[in-house]
Amino acid sequence: MQFFSTFENTVYLEMALSILEKEGIIQERIFAVPLDNRKEKRKVFDTIHRSDGTSMIDIGFALATAFAVIGASIGFKLAWGPIFWGLIGAFSGFILGLLIRVFTEVFLKKKRRLLKGKHGEVIIIVDCEEKDEDLVESILWNHYALGIAKVK
Numbered sequence: 001m002q003f004f005s006t007f008e009n010t011v012y013l014e015m016a017l018s019i020l021e022k023e024g025i026i027q028e029r030i031f032a033v034p035l036d037n038r039k040e041k042r043k044v045f046d047t048i049h050r051s052d053g054t055s056m057i058d059i060g061f062a063l064a065t066a067f068a069v070i071g072a073s074i075g076f077k078l079a080w081g082p083i084f085w086g087l088i089g090a091f092s093g094f095i096l097g098l099l100i101r102v103f104t105e106v107f108l109k110k111k112r113r114l115l116k117g118k119h120g121e122v123i124i125i126v127d128c129e130e131k132d133e134d135l136v137e138s139i140l141w142n143h144y145a146l147g148i149a150k151v152k
Contacts, residue, residue: 001152003126003136005145009034013122016143020126023135031125054105060097067093121146 007013013032021027071089075082124145128136133150140148 001128001130001133001150003124003128003140003148003150005124005126005140005148006121007124007143007145009122010144012143013124016139016145017124019139019143020136023132023139025126025128025132025136029127031127033123033125035121035123056101056105057094057098059101060094063093063097063100064090065093067096 007016017030017032020030067089068086069089072082072086075085078085124140126136126140130152137148137150
């Protein structure tokens, strides 16, 4: 039986490996593979083939609506009228919202990613007998495995 598990590269990984060896799993039956960290920088704008799930225009639409209402309301007193000032307000609100979103994605979230210090994970493969199945699984879970899969 084989167990596949992923760990963050922490002291708990080392503790799990040493406990597995103490419990009778020989070192040749334990295989650890560290994953490489991402080398290229993350892209800010999505493409048609890749999306990260964050919208760049949500704040822009909200501010466009608010500025259009304000512009149309004030436009009754101005020379061009409410329609033109509503359109000007919508356009300027959208541009302002887009700039705010780009600023937060590029500068603020970049700093958060650097401060968070995400390191690559390590994949552990343990080849054991079926009688040791529960023992190996409990050791891996007790030492904060991110996920476990077993193959018979």
